[in-house]
Structure formats: structure tokens, C-alpha cells
Amino acid sequence: MKIQFAIDTTTTQKALELAAAAAPSVDILELGTPLIKSEGTAAITALKNAHPDKQIFADLKIMDTGYLEANLAFEAGADLVTVLGVADNSTIKGAVGAGRAHGKSVVVDLIGVKDKVTRAREVTELGATFVEIHAGLDEQAQDGYSLDTLLTAGKEAGVPFSVAGGVSPSTIGAVQSAGAQVAVVGSAIYSAEDPASAAAAVRQAVTA
Numbered sequence: 318m319k320i321q322f323a324i325d326t327t328t329t330q331k332a333l334e335l336a337a338a339a340a341p342s343v344d345i346l347e348l349g350t351p352l353i354k355s356e357g358t359a360a361i362t363a364l365k366n367a368h369p370d371k372q373i374f375a376d377l378k379i380m381d382t383g384y385l386e387a388n389l390a391f392e393a394g395a396d397l398v399t400v401l402g403v404a405d406n407s408t409i410k411g412a413v414g415a416g417r418a419h420g421k422s423v424v425v426d427l428i429g430v431k432d433k434v435t436r437a438r439e440v441t442e443l444g445a446t447f448v449e450i451h452a453g454l455d456e457q458a459q460d461g462y463s464l465d466t467l468l469t470a471g472k473e474a475g476v477p478f479s480v481a482g483g484v485s486p487s488t489i490g491a492v493q494s495a496g497a498q499v500a501v502v503g504s505a506i507y508s509a510e511d512p513a514s515a516a517a518a519v520r521q522a523v524t525a
């Protein structure tokens with residue numbers, strides 16, 4: 318299982334610092350949506366130039382104009398780009414088309430999708446490389462939030478998936494046992510006093 322570090326900061330400089338600290342322990346470096354909104358696609362290029370050996374994930378959360386927006390991220394150096402599962406199928410197909418034109422991958426983020434199992438199967442048919450079974454930061458803050466719901470959906474869907482929603486060293490083992498291809502870890506690393514050690518702890522919690 319790969320580890321993806323979601324860098325939810327708003328400046329390229331801070332993102333580069335966090336990426337440098339975590340890089341030895343992670344496989345994929347994600348530019349969070351707030352970072353791309355703040356700094357634009359230049360941040361994607363900056364991260365790719367600093368870490369050409371890592372997969373660079375641009376969390377654009379595309380909702381419309383799938384080809385156009387995904388193409389912007391791929392041209393800037395992204396290896397993976399997100400489109401929203403709640404978007405129209407034509408938007409997802411457009412993003413997938415841009416991915417194919419660049420030999421890169423599109424991930425469909427199921428944030429806000431009620432029936433994640435059904436939609437996961439549909440968007441995989443449309444060409445998603447994998448789906449992200451995701452509870453966003455606002456959803457995580459609500460009473461009763463549980464990562465288990467995401468893991469159950471991932472297992473049931475039977476398609477390649479990642480899990481995002483407050484994954485930490487203490488829960489990443491369950492994500493791996495559920496069969497995820499990728500575990501997304503954000504605040505457990507970037508909010509830590511020592512992000513390098515936090516990333517190493519995440520890596521140690523994953524079985525090779």
C-alpha cells in the first residue's frame with residue numbers, strides 16, 4: 318500500500334518544507350485544494366521539480382470542464398488529478414481523456430457522494446485509475462464521524478481505492494487491512510511538531 322501525504326497548507330514555501338521533511342517516508346505528494354487555490358498550478362510545478370522521483374497528486378476536486386482543468390494540472394507536472402464523483406459523467410470522462418493524452422491518472426474523489434459503493438463502480442467504468450473514499454475535514458469535525466464507514470465502503474465496492482479522512486499511525490493498519498491501494502494522510506503529518514518523525518511513524522505502521 319502506498320502512502321500519500323496531503324499537504325493542506327496555503328503557501329508553496331511551506332508546502333516545499335513539509336514535502337522535504339516527509340518525502341523519505343511517503344510515495345505520493347499531494348497538493349491540497351487550498352494550496353492550489355492560493356498559489357495556482359505553479360505550485361504543482363515547484364513540487365514536481367523538487368521531487369521528480371515522487372508521484373505528484375493535484376487535488377483540484379474538478380466539478381466542471383473536466384478536460385480543460387485536468388489538462389492544466391497535467392501540463393504543470395501532476396501525475397494524478399482529482400475530479401469529483403458528484404460531477405457529471407461527461408466531466409469525469411473529460412478529465413480521464415486529459416489523463417490519457419498525458420499518460421497520467423485521474424482519481425475520482427467521492428467526498429459528498431451518498432452511495433459511495435455504486436458511484437465507485439460507475440466511475441471506475443468511466444476510466445478512473447482509482448477512487449478516493451473520502452470524508453473531508455468538515456465532515457470529520459461532525460459528531461459520530463468514523464473512519465470505519467469509509468473502510469466498509471471501500472471493501473464493498475471491489476474496485477481500486479484510496480482512503481482519506483483523518484488517517485493516522487493508529488488507524489493506517491486498518492486502512493491497509495481493508496485492501497486500499499493508497500492511504501492518504503494529511504493533518505497527522507502536517508500538524509505534527511516534527512513532520513519528518515510523524516511521516517516516519519506512518520511508514521512504520523504499514524506492513525511492507
Ligand SMILES: O=C(CO)[C@H](O)[C@H](O)COP(=O)(O)O
Nearest residue numbers: 323453482483484502503504
Ligand atoms: O482532501 C482533503 C480535504 O478535503 C484532505 O487533504 C484529506 O482529507 C486528507 O487530510 P486528513 O488526513 O487531515 O483528513
